[in-house]
Amino acid sequence: MTKQVQPPVAKIVPKTLTKHKVKRVDNYYWLNDREDQEVIAYLDQENAYYNQATAHTKAFQKDLFEEMKARIKEDDNSVPYLYNGYYYITRYEKGKDYPIYTRKKGSLDAPEEIMFDCNEMAEGQSYFQLGGLNVSEDNVWCAFAVDTVSRREYTIQVKNLQTGEILPFKLEKTTGGSTWASDNKTLFYTRKDPVTLRSNQIFKHKLGTDVNQDPLVFSEDDETFTTFVYKDKSKKYLVIGSESTLTSEYQILEANNPDGKFRIFQKRNRGLEYNISYFDGKFYIITNKDGATNFKLMVADEGKTDKKHWKEYIPHREDTLLESLEIFKDYMVIEERNNGLSKIWIKPAQGEGYYLPFESETYTAYVGTNPDFNSEILRYGYQSLTTPSSVIDFNMRTHEKEVKKEQEVLGGTFDKNNYVEERVWATATDGTKIPISLVYRKDVKKDGKNPLLQYAYGSYGSSSDPYFSSIRLSLLDRGFIYAIAHIRGGEELGRNWYEDGKLLKKKNTFTDFVDCSKFLIEEKYTSPEHLYAEGGSAGGLLMGVIVNTNPELYNGVIAQVPFVDVVTTMLDDSIPLTTGEYDEWGNPNKKEYFDYMLSYSPIDNVVAQNYPNMYVSTGLHDSQVQYWEPAKWVAKLRANKTDNNVLFLDTNMDAGHGGASGRFEALKEVAKEYSFLFDLEGITE
Incomplete structure (x- = not known):
């Protein structure tokens, strides 16, 4: 790694934050303003430092990008599916970044109708995302949604698929989600709060009317809930859902009666989760009712949807989610x-x-x-x-x-028989067995000298399933082992696995990851000189914790859009996601949760010690984790760390939480991460 270039030093402007009589000094709070030119200048300086310090890897990054891109079939098609008389196909063309959405009437031999060519739509945009495609039952109208900023705020428009005309109205500040009533002219859609970006309102638009007069159908006023609208598979019912981390509620209305009044399916009771499917006069309900932690299936007649009428169909099982x-x-x-x-x-x-x-x-x-x-x-x-x-x-x-x-994996060199996949179990500090999924080349020896990249997420009950990646072959073919640690906070081993990694048990997520690392070292898959960790968003929080608690275990860490300023963010209910997250992390307005969060919050626990080499990435327009969290964290690490290891902050000035749009632009970001790892390992080609 190049050491000559000097990193920028963020100015210190102390701001004292007080809560529950606890004073915290945030020296970098001033970075919390994306409109401030001084903030932009600092982020630009960090980017310039990263680019100078890694200049010697730029050619290798380009080679990696081309290598990864060469494995991807550029002129690719999705498998067609038949819906309401049309086959729908998404395809890509060689040399183009974005998908083309098409359909064929009645037969795969019918002429292709191009619905949307995202390559044309994305011209002139630094970021482009099409979502929410939704065709009316008469197959004439398609609602579609576009985001060109990457803050997940979509503008919905409607296209006539027969004439190609796009109607002149725009529905702004939506989630992108919408659904047609059976009359083929009434569109229900979901709006977001302009400040918090919480999806909180369902509106109804009738074609040919003024959008400014669209009636509000439902407002979700509980700040811990979000709302959405869809039509069920049978097309009989329109459904409005409201969800928080722990509770759900649905309302239903016949799709052929769009001006009718939605009725509650089963009113919200804190802790009662359920979702509904309809078929042939009955609703089928997946629910945790009566302590069914791993959920069970119940059934109710169409006219009797209150939970007292639900009958058990598939019982709860302790070992199966x-x-x-x-x-x-x-x-x-x-x-x-x-x-x-x-x-x-x-x-x-x-x-x-x-x-x-x-x-x-x-x-x-x-x-x-x-x-x-x-x-x-x-x-x-x-x-x-x-x-x-x-x-x-x-x-x-x-x-x-x-x-x-x-x-298809192009290039002719991939043979699945050249790789080994296995599942091993590490033992956590409290005795819990943690599964780890591993993949590596057959010729790898377990001698402790292998570079190993350990990934995890571990929040929101989101399971990190073992998936295939042609991109990952660039790591494996250079001798890396890749490991997914299925730590608590996910839901891999059932609902209790999630419950044991949230709120006042959140630290299990962090200690599980560290215990998996220690296991991989003990079993000679790798060693601290060659162990690397990676996580994004809530997984970036995980990275922030482990570099504070166990920096000696890792040679390098990749933290993507990391959620590292836990206490400050969770005390600011104007930030997107905060209020809906109280059931995940706790509400720090209550002292018990404040104290617990403060005990692990990465930015609050940075100390004068050696830290691993680190590559931190973020997006200026991120709506999920605001860019200033990683920016402040890196500034504080720079001021405190006692080592000469590299620390990079790489801010995409055009993108948000998901990174760059376009299937190949994203590969450039992976090439940066991989070249960071390879540079630390002395791998130059």
Whole structure:
């Protein structure tokens, strides 16, 4: 690593923050203003330092980008699915960054209709995202949503798919989500609060009327909830959902009666979670009612939706998390999780149920797009750390399966038999067994000398499933081992796995990651000189904690859009996400939670000590984790650390939480991260 270039020094402007009689001094609070030119100048200085200090890797970064890009099939098509008389296909063209959305009427041999060419739409934009595509039942109108800033605020418009005309009105500051009533002219959509970006209002627009007169259908006034609207698979019901971390509530209205009044399905009770699917006069309800921690399936008649009428259909199981339900006319398909792995259970209307067989010891399987009730074909996806992603059609009656598509890895050198995938179990400090999914080349020896990149997320009950990545081959083929630590705070081992990694048990997430690192070192997969850690967003918080508590275990750390200023952010209810997060992290307005958060908040626990080499990335327009969190954190680390290791802050001045848009631009960001690792390992090609 180049040491000659001097990093910028952020000016110190002490600001005292007081809560519960505890005083905290934030020397870098002034960075909290993206309109301030001095802030922009500082971020530019950090970017300039990063670029100068890594100038010797730029050619290698370019080679890595080309290498990763060369494995991706540029002229690619999605597997078509039939919906309401049309086959829908998304395709990419060689040399182009963005998808083209198309459809064909009645047959795959019919002429192609291009609905949206995102390459044309993205021209002149530094960021572009199309979302929320939603076709009316008469197949004429398509609502679509565009974000050109990357703050996840979408503008909805409507296109006539027969004439190509885009109607002149715009629905601003939305989530992008919308749904048509059965009259093909009434569109329900979700707006966001302009300050907090919380999705809090459902409006209704009728084609041909003034958007400024759109009636408000529902307002979600509880700041810990968000709201959304959709139409159920049967197309009979419009559904408004309201959700917080712990509680849900739904309202329903017949889709052929868009001017009617929505009625509550089951009113919110704190701690009661449920979701609903409709078929043939009955609602099927996945719920945690009556202490069903891992959820159970219940059923209710259409006219009696209050929970007192719910009847048990599939009981609660202590060892199996019931995740989702897909209903067909003659079959029910249940997605479950058992012992850390996804399972798909098929239950015919008549006869015994059965599981789809999966051979690998670590894999990901999921139900795909299945819009047709009457089909006996289940479309599902499958992949593992060594097996490229496949889309499979399975006949639930004959049990025949057809692989419709397997992701192609171009270049001719990839052979899955050259790699090993395994699942091992580390023991946490409290005795809990933590699964780790690993992948590496067959010729790797467990002698403690291998570079190893350990990834985790561990929040919100979001499971980090083992997935295939052609991009990751650039690491593996240079001798790296890749590990996913399935730590508490995710939901891999059921709902309790999540409950044990949130609120006043959040520290389990951090100690689990460290215990996985120690296990990988003890088992000679790697050593502290060659161990690297990576995490983004809430996983970036994890990175912030481990560099404070166990810096000696890691040679380098990658923290993407890290949530590191936990206490200050959670005390500011004007910031997007804050109020909806109280059930995840705790509400620091209560002293118990304030004290606990303060004990691990990365920025509040930076001390004078040696830190690993670090690459920190963020986006100026990030709506999920504001750019100033990593900026302040890096400034404080610079002022306190006692080592000569590198510390980079790389701010994308055009993008937000998800990074660059366009399928190849994102590869440039990965090339930066990989070159950071390779540079530390002395790998130069």
